[in-house]
Amino acid sequence: MPQLRVAAFSISLDGLGAGLRQSLEHPLGVGGMALHRWAFATRSFRRMHGEDGGSTGVDEDFAARSFANVGAWILGRNMFGPIRGPWPDTQWRGWWGENPPYHVPVFVLTHHPRDAIEMQGGTTFHFVTGGIHEALNRAFDAAGGKDVRLGGGVGVVRQYLAARLIDEIHLALSPVLLGQGEPLFAGLDLPALGYRCSPPATGELATHFLLHRDEGGAG
Amino acid sequence: MPQLRVAAFSISLDGLGAGLRQSLEHPLGVGGMALHRWAFATRSFRRMHGEDGGSTGVDEDFAARSFANVGAWILGRNMFGPIRGPWPDTQWRGWWGENPPYHVPVFVLTHHPRDAIEMQGGTTFHFVTGGIHEALNRAFDAAGGKDVRLGGGVGVVRQYLAARLIDEIHLALSPVLLGQGEPLFAGLDLPALGYRCSPPATGELATHFLLHRDEGGAG
Numbered sequence: 001m002p003q004l005r006v007a008a009f010s011i012s013l014d015g016l017g018a019g020l021r022q023s024l025e026h027p028l029g030v031g032g033m034a035l036h037r038w039a040f041a042t043r044s045f046r047r048m049h050g051e052d053g054g055s056t057g058v059d060e061d062f063a064a065r066s067f068a069n070v071g072a073w074i075l076g077r078n079m080f081g082p083i084r085g086p087w088p089d090t091q092w093r094g095w096w097g098e099n100p101p102y103h104v105p106v107f108v109l110t111h112h113p114r115d116a117i118e119m120q121g122g123t124t125f126h127f128v129t130g131g132i133h134e135a136l137n138r139a140f141d142a143a144g145g146k147d148v149r150l151g152g153g154v155g156v157v158r159q160y161l162a163a164r165l166i167d168e169i170h171l172a173l174s175p176v177l178l179g180q181g182e183p184l185f186a187g188l189d190l191p192a193l194g195y196r197c198s199p200p201a202t203g204e205l206a207t208h209f210l211l212h213r214d215e216g217g218a219g
Numbered sequence: 220m221p222q223l224r225v226a227a228f229s230i231s232l233d234g235l236g237a238g239l240r241q242s243l244e245h246p247l248g249v250g251g252m253a254l255h256r257w258a259f260a261t262r263s264f265r266r267m268h269g270e271d272g273g274s275t276g277v278d279e280d281f282a283a284r285s286f287a288n289v290g291a292w293i294l295g296r297n298m299f300g301p302i303r304g305p306w307p308d309t310q311w312r313g314w315w316g317e318n319p320p321y322h323v324p325v326f327v328l329t330h331h332p333r334d335a336i337e338m339q340g341g342t343t344f345h346f347v348t349g350g351i352h353e354a355l356n357r358a359f360d361a362a363g364g365k366d367v368r369l370g371g372g373v374g375v376v377r378q379y380l381a382a383r384l385i386d387e388i389h390l391a392l393s394p395v396l397l398g399q400g401e402p403l404f405a406g407l408d409l410p411a412l413g414y415r416c417s418p419p420a421t422g423e424l425a426t427h428f429l430l431h432r433d434e435g436g437a438g
Contacts, residue, residue: 013390013392013404013416013428014234014404014407014409015233015234015402015404171232173232173392173426175416175417175418175419175428176416177409177410177414177415177416177430178410179407179408179409179410179411180408180411183405185233185234186402186405188233188398189398189399190233190396190398191396191397191398192398192399195396196396197232197394197395197396198394199394200394200421200426202419202421202426207392207419207421207426209232209394211396
C-alpha cells in the first residue's frame with residue numbers, strides 16, 4: 001500500500017521544526033539551517049543538488065531512504081516560496097531554479113489559485129486550493145502506486161497529523177537549541193492519534209526516530 | 220566552582236518532562252514512568268534503591284555522573300509528594316520511606332511553611348517559602364563546596380532556567396511519545412538565555428544531551 005510519509009524532517013532538541021521570519025534570505029526561517037546540517041552533509045542531498053561527495057553512514061541511509069519510492073510530494077505554500085497572500089504574478093517558480101530536485105508532481109497547498117508550472121526534470125508544481133484532503137487524493141493519483149512525501153512545513157505536517165493521515169514520520173533530531181521557531185509537537189497528543197516511536201538510530205550529525213501509526217489508530 | 224546542575228532529567232521525544240495528573244499512584248504523572256525506564260535499568264539507580272545488578276554502559280555513566288559531587292538538592296514541592304495546598308499534618312514524609320536516596324540536605328520549594336524533617340541516612344528535608352533564590356542560597360551554603368542538584372519538576376526547572384541560574388543540564392531523551400504532560404521547552408528561548416547543546420551520547424535506552432550556559436550568558 002502506498003503511504004503518506006514525512007521523511008528527513010529535522011527538528012531541534014527544543015522541538016522546533018523551523019525558525020521564525022522566513023524570507024528569501026532565510027528559506028528555513030532564522031537559524032533554521034542549523035537543523036538541516038546533517039542532511040546537507042549526506043551523499044544523497046549533495047547528489048540531489050548536483051554535487052559530489054558527502055557522507056555515507058547512518059545519516060546518508062536515512063537521506064537515501066527519504067527519496068526512495070516517492071511518486072509525488074505535498075508542500076505547504078511557504079515551502080514553495082516566501083510570498084504571502086495572492087500571487088502578484090507568475091515570476092516566482094520556487095526556491096530551486098528551473099530544475100527542482102523533485103522530478104515528480106508536487107502539490108502546493110495554497111488559498112490562492114494559480115496555474116500549474118511545468119519545470120525541467122519532471123517536476124510539475126500544482127496549486128491546490130481545496131485543502132489537505134484534496135491535495136492528498138490528487139497526490140496519490142499522481143504517484144502511480146508509489147508513496148506520497150509530505151515535505152512540510154511544520155503547520156502542514158501538524159494538520160495532516162491531527163487528521164491521522166500520515167503513515168510514517170522520520171524525524172532527524174539535531175543537537176541544537178533554536179529557541180524561537182515553529183514547535184512541531186505543541187498541543188498534539190500523538191499517542192492518542194495512534195503514533196508510536198521506534199528506538200533511535202544514531203547518525204553522525206543527527207539522531208533519527210521513526211514514528212508509525214498503529215493499524216487501529218486510523219480514523 | 221560549585222554548580223547548580225540538573226541531571227538525569229528525562230524527557231519524551233515530544234518534549235514532555237512529566238505526565239499529567241500526578242498522584243500517589245502516579246508520582247511522575249500518568250505515563251511519566253516510561254520516560255525514566257533508562258534510569259531504572261542502571262546500576263547506580265538500582266544500588267540507590269538497594270538492588271543489585273543493572274546496566275553498566277552509557278546510560279549508567281550518566282546515572283553515576285548525576286549523583287557525583289552533589290552536596291544538596293532542590294526539589295519542587297510536587298517532587299516531594301502529591302499533597303497540594305497547606306500541609307494538613309506532618310504525616311507525609313516524602314515518596315521514599317524513612318531512608319530517602321539523597322543522604323544530603325534537600326530544600327523543598329513550597330508556599331506553605333513546615334518544620335524541617337530529619338530522615339535516616341543523612342537526608343534532611345527543609346521547606347523553603349522564600350522562592351527560588353532563597354532555596355539556591357541555602358542549598359549552596361549547605362552543600363559545603365559541592366554542587367547543588369535541582370531535581371525538578373518541570374515547572375521549577377523552567378523557573379531556574381528563565382532566571383539563568385542553572386549551569387548545566389543533562390537531558391535524557393527517551394524514545395517515547397507521551398502526548399500529554401508538562402512541556403520543558405515551550406516558550407523558553409534557551410539560546411537567548413545563554414545555553415548551548417553538546418553532541419549527543421547514545422545510551423542503551425536513552426539519548427543524552429548536555430546543555431551548558433555560556434560564560435557570557437550569566438545575567
